[in-house]
Amino acid sequence: xxxxxxxxxxxxxxxxxxxxxxKYASISITVDxxxxxxxxxxxxxxxxxxxxxxKILLVKRERYPYKDCYSLPGGFVGEKETFEDTLGxxxxxxxxxxxxxxxxxxxFGSVERDPRMRIxxxxxxxxxxxxxxxxxxxxxxxxxxxxxxxxxxxxxxIIEEALKRLRGKINYTDIVFHMMPQEFTxxxxxxxxxxxxxxxxxxxxxxxxxxxxxxxxxxxTSNAGHRPSRIYRYKK
Amino acid sequence: xxxxxxxxxxxxxxxxxxxxxxKYASISITVDxxxxxxxxxxxxxxxxxxxxxxKILLVKRERYPYKDCYSLPGGFVGEKETFEDTLGxxxxxxxxxxxxxxxxxxxFGSVERDPRMRIxxxxxxxxxxxxxxxxxxxxxxxxxxxxxxxxxxxxxxIIEEALKRLRGKINYTDIVFHMMPQEFTxxxxxxxxxxxxxxxxxxxxxxxxxxxxxxxxxxxTSNAGHRPSRIYRYKK
DNA sequence: CTAATAGTGTCTATTAGACAGTATGTT
DNA sequence: AACATACTGTCTAATAGACACTATTAG
Numbered sequence: 001x002x003x004x005x006x007x008x009x010x011x012x013x014x015x016x017x018x019x020x021x022x023k024y025a026s027i028s029i030t031v032d033x034x035x036x037x038x039x040x041x042x043x044x045x046x047x048x049x050x051x052x053x054x055k056i057l058l059v060k061r062e063r064y065p066y067k068d069c070y071s072l073p074g075g076f077v078g079e080k081e082t083f084e085d086t087l088g089x090x091x092x093x094x095x096x097x098x099x100x101x102x103x104x105x106x107x108f109g110s111v112e113r114d115p116r117m118r119i120x121x122x123x124x125x126x127x128x129x130x131x132x133x134x135x136x137x138x139x140x141x142x143x144x145x146x147x148x149x150x151x152x153x154x155x156x157x158i159i160e161e162a163l164k165r166l167r168g169k170i171n172y173t174d175i176v177f178h179m180m181p182q183e184f185t186x187x188x189x190x191x192x193x194x195x196x197x198x199x200x201x202x203x204x205x206x207x208x209x210x211x212x213x214x215x216x217x218x219x220x221t222s223n224a225g226h227r228p229s230r231i232y233r234y235k236k
Numbered sequence: 237x238x239x240x241x242x243x244x245x246x247x248x249x250x251x252x253x254x255x256x257x258x259k260y261a262s263i264s265i266t267v268d269x270x271x272x273x274x275x276x277x278x279x280x281x282x283x284x285x286x287x288x289x290x291k292i293l294l295v296k297r298e299r300y301p302y303k304d305c306y307s308l309p310g311g312f313v314g315e316k317e318t319f320e321d322t323l324g325x326x327x328x329x330x331x332x333x334x335x336x337x338x339x340x341x342x343x344f345g346s347v348e349r350d351p352r353m354r355i356x357x358x359x360x361x362x363x364x365x366x367x368x369x370x371x372x373x374x375x376x377x378x379x380x381x382x383x384x385x386x387x388x389x390x391x392x393x394i395i396e397e398a399l400k401r402l403r404g405k406i407n408y409t410d411i412v413f414h415m416m417p418q419e420f421t422x423x424x425x426x427x428x429x430x431x432x433x434x435x436x437x438x439x440x441x442x443x444x445x446x447x448x449x450x451x452x453x454x455x456x457t458s459n460a461g462h463r464p465s466r467i468y469r470y471k472k
Numbered sequence: 473c474t475a476a477t478a479g480t481g482t483c484t485a486t487t488a489g490a491c492a493g494t495a496t497g498t499t
Numbered sequence: 500a501a502c503a504t505a506c507t508g509t510c511t512a513a514t515a516g517a518c519a520c521t522a523t524t525a526g
Contacts, residue, residue: 008301008351015300019352027265027315029345029356046498047503064251065244079263079354083345107343107358109265109319115244116255118315120265120358122343187505205488207506220497226503227496282525283476423478441515443479462476463523479522486515495506 027118031086032074032155033057034105034123034162035095037130038179038192039140047225052188054195055130055140056159058151059094065115066152072159073138074121087124096136101178102126105162113154121153125162127178163196170196174213177234183217185229186210263354267322268310268391269293270341270359270398271331273366274415274428275376283461288424290431291366291376292395294387295330301351302388308395309374310357323360332372337414338362341398349390357389361398363414399432406432410449413470419453421465422446 008016035057040050058070075090077083083104091097105123113119130140141149146159169175176192190206215235220228244252271293276286294306311326313319319340327333341359349355366376377385382395405411412428426442451471456464 006351012300012303012351015303016351026262027313029263029265045503049504064248067248067251077263077345080347082347083343104342106340107319109313109358111316111318115242115248115252122345122356185505202489202491203505204491204507209487223498224504225498227498227505229505281476283474285477421478438516438518439478440480440518445514457478459525460477461525463478465478474526476525477523479520481520482518484515484517487513489512490510491508492510493506493508495504497504498502499500 027120029077030074030119030121031077031083031090032072032121032123032158033087033091033102033126034072034159035091035097035100035126035128035138036162036166036179037128037133037140038195039130049187049224052191052195053142054192055142056146057095057097057135057138058141058146059138061152069152070141070149071152072123072155077122083122083124087126091126093137095138097126097128097133100126100128100133101175105158105165108154108158110154121158123158123162125165127175129179129181131181166196167198174234177213180234183219183231183233185221185231186214187229189214189232263356265313266310266355266357267313267319267326268308268357268359268394269323269327269338269362270308270395271327271333271336271362271364271374272398272402272415273364273369273376274431275366285423285460288427288431289378290428291378292382293331293371293374294377294382295374297388305388306377306385307388308359308391313358319358319360323362327362329373331374333362333364333369336362336364336369337411341394341401344390344394346390357394359394359398361401363411365415365417367417402432403434410470413449416470419455419467419469421457421467422450423465425450425468 037055037057038052039055040052042050057073059073061067061069061071073090073094075086077086084102087102088098091100102124105125107120107122109120111118113121143163146156150156166175170193176189176196179192180189186207189210190201190203193206194201213235214232217231217233219231221231222228273291273293274288275291276288278286293309295309297303297305297307309326309330311322313322320338323338324334327336338360341361343356343358345356347354349357379399382392386392402411406429412425412432415428416425422443425446426437426439429442430437449471450468453467453469455467457467458464
């Protein structure tokens with residue numbers, strides 16, 4: 001039983017007519033997005049595979065506070081706006097992204113996290129296939145580089161929490177595929193798992209377990225300087 | 237880099253001096269608690285074990301909106317109050333509980349979830365050992381009964397989400413033990429798992445896997461009308 | 473003795489880890 | 500040929516499911 005379509009009795013109606021929201025605590029809410037993507041870093045050695053790295057989209061703040069610092073893309077939730085609407089609006093405006101996979105991460109509400117006033121951040125994790133998207137106004141940063149930067153607010157901490165969540169979910173969900181290109185090799189996929197989990201996996205075991213989620217495209221890689229690889233897509 | 241102790245330059249200082257929070261969107265935040273506990277329902281048959289059931293604490297609303305409806309215990313977050321502080325304050329006031337295990341569940345932010353104004357709910361799951369606590373002002377309800385009730389706001393839905401989270405975490409964390417009495421039998425523990433997972437488990441397998449988390453108290457049950465059971469406590 | 477639960481033993485099926493060994497492109 | 504990667508086969512270890520079997524109490 002929730003909201004709009006509910007029947008309201010006389011007593012409640014009278015109560016609502018005299019309710020003054022202005023007199024309650026003034027806390028603002030922002031939605032911040034941790035947008036993850038996987039990027040290929042091309043190598044010079046013709047024989048070696050391109051290594052991939054996990055990246056996050058950051059924007060440079062144009063205003064105070066933390067002017068000129070990098071931060072997660074985010075913005076204030078409007079009074080008639082759902083978190084998801086805010087997320088979509090903010091991502092479009094600050095990064096140029098539209099319609100990407102997102103899920104709520106956690107809500108950060110410590111009192112002093114923003115110097116302006118009490119601002120609570122509802123953080124969302126978003127995953128994109130970097131190849132399919134054109135970014136405007138934001139830049140991709142590798143996790144290792146971000147760890148050496150001082151981001152605005154508590155955003156360094158938020159990113160670490162996001163990584164933990166990714167790591168926790170990768171083995172019992174199919175979220176990784178939101179970051180993968182349409183077609184990929186098992187080795188590429190394995191490398192993404194390894195980056196997120198922070199450890200090497202055994203190729204044989206990985207192939208066995210992952211293969212049930214994959215569909216053979218019939219294509220093969222070429223000009224790799226070594227044995228070609230089957231190209232797969234995510235099944236279902 | 238976050239909040240209070242940060243060095244602030246001249247430009248940012250000037251900006252903050254002229255910042256007026258009042259002119260931004262007015263959204264209120266509540267913290268709502270889903271307090272879970274396990275209760276023994278005594279049987280008449282001297283031979284049968286007492287069955288247990290999973291319960292949630294609800295309070296009857298004394299004010300509009302949803303006056304006289306049952307709802308989750310909750311309350312508004314003060315401007316200088318963390319979510320955890322609000323949670324503690326609200327739980328103490330509405331249920332008499334203090335210092336109980338809690339973790340953030342999810343933040344519910346749909347626009348129409350409260351008829352008064354835009355109110356966002358940051359929901360927390362709390363787990364208590366019912367035997368150790370005295371409840372004042374709230375009542376325990378079995379899940380099955382709650383499913384047949386119409387709770388205030390979107391609280392029915394929030395409870396379902398909380399159950400999903402419990403179910404998801406029970407197998408890779410030790411959270412259940414927050415709901416268990418200090419000492420318990422493996423059968424009792426197994427029943428709690430079964431209630432949360434909504435399915436029967438095989439006793440032999442359950443004993444094997446759970447035993448590493450348990451410590452024998454040396455005590456046994458008695459007067460049970462059947463073979464006595466070892467009594468354990470949670471190890472570590 | 474019987475009902476009801478406690479607790480063990482064991483066979484099987486499934487899955488993960490380890491790792492050797494084979495396959496196949498490019499230069 | 501040699502390098503780098505792709506891919507397969509197989510042995511082993513660990514774990515979960517199934518289920519029969521034994522143990523122990525109160526009445």
